[in-house]
Every structure is written in C-alpha cells, then in structure tokens.
Amino acid sequence: MLSELFNNQFFINSLYAAFLSSIAIGIVGTFVYLRRITFISGGIAHSSYGGIGMSYYYGFHPMIGALGFALLTAIFISSLRRKKRKNEDMLISIAWALGMSIGVLFINFTPGYVPNLMGYLFGNIITVPTSEIYFILGADVVIIILVSMFYKQFKAVTFDEEFAASMGIKTGLIDMLLLCLIALSTIILIKIVGIVLLIALFSIPQAISLKLSKSFSSMMFFSALFGLAFILIGLFSSYYLNLASGSLTILIASLCYLASEYFIKE
Amino acid sequence: MPQQNREIVNAVSLKNLTVKFGNQTILNTINLDLAEKEFLGIIGPNGGGKTTFLKTIMGFITPSAGSVSIFGKNPKDSGGTIGYVPQYSTFESHFPVNVTDVIKMGTYTSKVSKVIIDSLIDDILKKTRLSHLAKRQVSELSGGEKQRVLISRALAVQPKILILDEPTASIDYESNINFFEILKELNKDITILLVSHDIGVISRYVKKIACLNRELHYHDSKEISQETLEAVYKCPVDLIAHGVPHRVLETH
Numbered sequence: 001m002l003s004e005l006f007n008n009q010f011f012i013n014s015l016y017a018a019f020l021s022s023i024a025i026g027i028v029g030t031f032v033y034l035r036r037i038t039f040i041s042g043g044i045a046h047s048s049y050g051g052i053g054m055s056y057y058y059g060f061h062p063m064i065g066a067l068g069f070a071l072l073t074a075i076f077i078s079s080l081r082r083k084k085r086k087n088e089d090m091l092i093s094i095a096w097a098l099g100m101s102i103g104v105l106f107i108n109f110t111p112g113y114v115p116n117l118m119g120y121l122f123g124n125i126i127t128v129p130t131s132e133i134y135f136i137l138g139a140d141v142v143i144i145i146l147v148s149m150f151y152k153q154f155k156a157v158t159f160d161e162e163f164a165a166s167m168g169i170k171t172g173l174i175d176m177l178l179l180c181l182i183a184l185s186t187i188i189l190i191k192i193v194g195i196v197l198l199i200a201l202f203s204i205p206q207a208i209s210l211k212l213s214k215s216f217s218s219m220m221f222f223s224a225l226f227g228l229a230f231i232l233i234g235l236f237s238s239y240y241l242n243l244a245s246g247s248l249t250i251l252i253a254s255l256c257y258l259a260s261e262y263f264i265k266e
Numbered sequence: 267m268p269q270q271n272r273e274i275v276n277a278v279s280l281k282n283l284t285v286k287f288g289n290q291t292i293l294n295t296i297n298l299d300l301a302e303k304e305f306l307g308i309i310g311p312n313g314g315g316k317t318t319f320l321k322t323i324m325g326f327i328t329p330s331a332g333s334v335s336i337f338g339k340n341p342k343d344s345g346g347t348i349g350y351v352p353q354y355s356t357f358e359s360h361f362p363v364n365v366t367d368v369i370k371m372g373t374y375t376s377k378v379s380k381v382i383i384d385s386l387i388d389d390i391l392k393k394t395r396l397s398h399l400a401k402r403q404v405s406e407l408s409g410g411e412k413q414r415v416l417i418s419r420a421l422a423v424q425p426k427i428l429i430l431d432e433p434t435a436s437i438d439y440e441s442n443i444n445f446f447e448i449l450k451e452l453n454k455d456i457t458i459l460l461v462s463h464d465i466g467v468i469s470r471y472v473k474k475i476a477c478l479n480r481e482l483h484y485h486d487s488k489e490i491s492q493e494t495l496e497a498v499y500k501c502p503v504d505l506i507a508h509g510v511p512h513r514v515l516e517t518h
Binding site for chain 2: 034152153155156159160162163164165166167168169210213214215216218219
C-alpha cells in the first residue's frame with residue numbers, strides 16, 4: 001500500500017511540501033514566536049486571500065496573488081505601526097478582514113465555477129501541484145538567504161529591540177524584513193494547513209521546542225522537527241481516515257502541546 | 267563658555283531640548299552639558315519624563331525643538347558610543363539564551379574578529395563578576411544577576427557613555443550596593459548617566475545630581491536644595507539626609 005503511495009506524484013509532492021514547510025516553521029516561526037507577533041502572521045496570512053481571489057478573476061497564478069497581498073500587508077503593518085504609531089491590533093484586524101473581503105468579492109465577480117478554494121483556507125497537502133512546489137522552494141531559499149545575511153540583527157531585535165536600536169541597528173527595517181519573511185512563509189504553508197489554521201504552526205511547534213532549547217538555533221531545529229512531524233502525521237492519518245489533512249495536523253499538534261505542558265518540566 | 271574656547275567636546279550636550287506629544291509638553295527647554303567621565307544621576311517622579319529623556323538622548327525620539335548631541339554628533343549617528351542598560355525587568359527571561367550569548371549581542375555591530383570578541387567578553391565577565399555564570403541560561407538568574415548581564419551587554423558595545431534606566435528598581439539592597447561598586451569602577455573610563463525615581467542608593471555613588479520633572483533642575487553639583495526637590499516632586503521629600511537640610515547625602 002505504501003509503495004503504491006510513493007508512485008503517486010501528488011503524494012511525492014506533498015512530502016516535498018512537508019519538508020520545505022518545516023524550514024519556514026523552524027526559522028521564521030522561532031522569531032515570530034519569541035517576538036510574540038503570531039497574530040501579525042495571522043493577519044498577513046488572511047490578507048493573502050485577497051490576492052487569491054484576484055488571481056482567479058484575472059487569471060494569474062494564485063501563489064503570485066497570495067504573495068503580493070501578503071507582502072503589501074507586511075509593509076503596511078510594519079510601516080504604520082512605527083511611523084504613525086498606530087495601534088497594532090487595529091492594523092492587523094483591518095488587513096485580516098479586508099483581505100478576506102477582497103478575495104470573496106473577486107470570486108463573486110469571477111464567472112463560472114471557482115475550484116478548490118477550501119484548499120487555500122484549510123489546507124490540502126495532497127493536492128499541491130508541482131508548480132506550487134517551485135514557489136515553496138523559492139520562498140524557502142529567499143528565507144534562508146535573508147536570515148543568514150541578517151541573523152545577528154534578527155536575533156538582537158527579537159531579544160531587545162531598544163537595545164538593538166541603541167547600538168545603531170536599523171530596527172524598523174529589520175522588523176519590516178521579518179514581516180516580509182512571514183509573507184513568504186504564508187505562501188509556503190498555505191496549502192499545508194491553509195490561511196485559517198496557519199498561526200497554529202507558528203506557535204505550537206515553537207512553544208514545545210522552547211521547553212527543550214537552550215539556544216536560538218536549537219529552538220529553530222526542534223521547531224522544524226516538530227512541524228514536520230505534525231504535518232506528516234496529519235498527511236498519513238488523512239490518507240487512511242479520509243479526513244481533512246490540515247485540520248488533522250492542527251489537532252495532533254494541539255494534543256502534543258497539551259501533553260508537553262504535562263510532561264516536560266521547564 | 268569655557269568649553270568652546272578650549273574645544274572640549276561634551277559627552278552629552280542638550281540645548282533648549284523640548285519634546286511634545288501632541289499638545290502635551292513632556293520635556294520643556296532642557297539645557298545640559300555633561301563632561302566626559304562624569305557620573306550624573308537624574309531623579310524625578312514617575313511620569314516626570316525620565317524615559318522620554320533617555321529615549322531622546324539615544325535618538326529614538328526626535329525633539330520638537332532644541333538639539334541633542336553626543337560627543338558632538340547627532341544621537342542617530344552615535345551607535346556604538348552609547349551603552350544602554352534597560353530595566354532588567356523589561357527583558358524577557360524566557361528566551362533560550364545563556365549569559366555569554368546575551369553579552370555577545372553587544373558586539374553585533376562591531377567588525378572585529380571572533381578572537382578579540384571572546385577575550386573582550388572574558389574581561390567583561392570578570393569586571394561584572396559573572397564569570398562563574400557564563401554558560402547559565404538567563405531564565406535561571408536572579409534579579410541582581412540579570413541586571414549585571416545587561417550592564418555587561420552594554421559594555422560589550424565598548425561605549426563612551428553608559429545610560430541606565432531605573433537600575434535600582436526591584437533589586438535587593440545587597441545587589442544594589444554590588445552594582446554601584448561596579449559602576450564606580452567603570453566610571454574611571456566611562457561617562458555614566460542614570461535615571462531613577464529613588465534617591466536613596468544612587469545619591470551615595472553619583473558625582474552630580476539633577477532633578478527632572480518636565481524641566482531639569484541642575485546646578486553642576488551634587489547638592490540639591492530642599493526647595494528644588496519639593497518643587498520637582500510637588501510634595502515634601504523625606505529623603506534628605508538625617509537632619510542635614512539643603513544637601514543630599516555627601517557624607518554618609
């Protein structure tokens with residue numbers, strides 16, 4: 001039965017997608033979790049729906065639409081909350097709801113049947129086409145390059161933004177860059193768990209890993225490992241149980257988190 | 267002004283510094299010249315603008331009027347000149363980092379080699395009496411130890427000025443004494459500026475004292491009159507030394 005699975009191109013793609021998304025979960029997720037900006041990642045992810053709706057109407061690739069909207073939101077939130085000192089909650093809420101609304105409206109405008117939108121909302125790892133694997137791979141490469149270039153700056157700003165600024169680090173720019181990395185992660189995770197469930201993979205693997213880690217890099221490694229494990233268990237259980245993979249992934253992750261609260265002494 | 271004639275550049279120089287948020291004046295026409303290797307304690311009530319004062323000196327806040335210069339330069343270009351020591355309670359102790367990792371963050375903008383950085387950090391650990399805790403996770407430290415980690419990180423910048431925000435807050439007496447002994451030693455090479463709402467411990471160690479409550483009362487000395495203090499705090503202050511009026515704890 002397994003050998004039959006491994007001959008299926010979609011199944012192979014979903015394995016690639018799982019491995020590639022664990023990179024974003026480990027690297028970007030660790031910064032997001034420690035900076036306590038999980039809800040910004042929720043806002044950025046939801047806003048990307050606007051781009052997906054638009055892509056159906058105009059006929060370009062949904063991943064391009066999603067990335068465009070996510071990047072715009074990242075820049076919008078990071079610049080307004082600094083320059084205009086706007087309330088961050090408010091900015092997140094606007095981006096979150098506005099993106100979803102634009103998405104729905106464009107889908108209303110689009111004549112005929114619009115396929116497979118549930119996949120973007122709640123994930124469907126078994127339906128990742130090869131074209132999307134290239135997008136995911138590209139986004140991972142950009143994340144790895146940017147984080148290795150600015151690793152110290154990211155670490156300093158995450159640990160203590162004011163001190164970083166006092167040393168002359170351009171904290172506003174680093175903050176904007178981090179939000180753009182979240183935008184890239186959004187398109188990586190969109191087919192795995194979907195726009196709606198994505199924030200769980202930016203909090204649960206990291207929360208468990210923090211209990212086991214003594215350094216940033218070990219936290220990244222463990223987060224990636226837990227993220228991968230949850231996604232793979234979700235994938236296989238969805239295959240055998242014929243239930244939604246994204247939801248199963250989050251269910252398993254949440255159960256593991258509860259178990260870690262009981263069994264791992266900090 | 268004598269310093270202009272002799273071309274001595276002050277560590278900190280504030281000219282008519284005013285900061286407003288909307289209609290509210292937080293800092294009102296503040297003038298201050300702080301010479302190198304000075305040790306100035308600024309006291310003032312909560313809400314008197316102490317945090318804004320520090321943030322403006324560090325260039326995080328642009329003044330509404332007047333100017334700030336740090337060794338003659340705009341504070342926005344003075345990264346590496348200032349070693350900032352925030353309140354230890356503001357730092358997130360759940361981070362997965364050890365003492366050495368945190369101190370190393372102070373060297374992140376420096377271009378020197380790893381070997382030099384390692385020996386710098388060894389020196390700092392000795393100065394701040396933390397060598398035995400070098401590999402300890404910050405989450406396992408006491409308040410006094412966390413505070414010494416923060417001052418070590420600021421020293422790793424190799425600054426000319428140390429700026430400390432409320433260093434005595436929520437630290438036990440013993441740790442405070444320890445801490446100020448370290449500061450006194452550091453002051454031989456570095457200018458120190460600290461703000462606090464608590465005159466008690468700081469007045470024993472600083473060289474000069476100023477009072478801040480929107481306006482800065484400073485007479486280039488360690489003496490503050492009872493009248494000034496009361497004007498600043500808007501209430502009688504009971505911290506003036508044991509029956510010696512018009513003086514803050516010179517001999518104690």
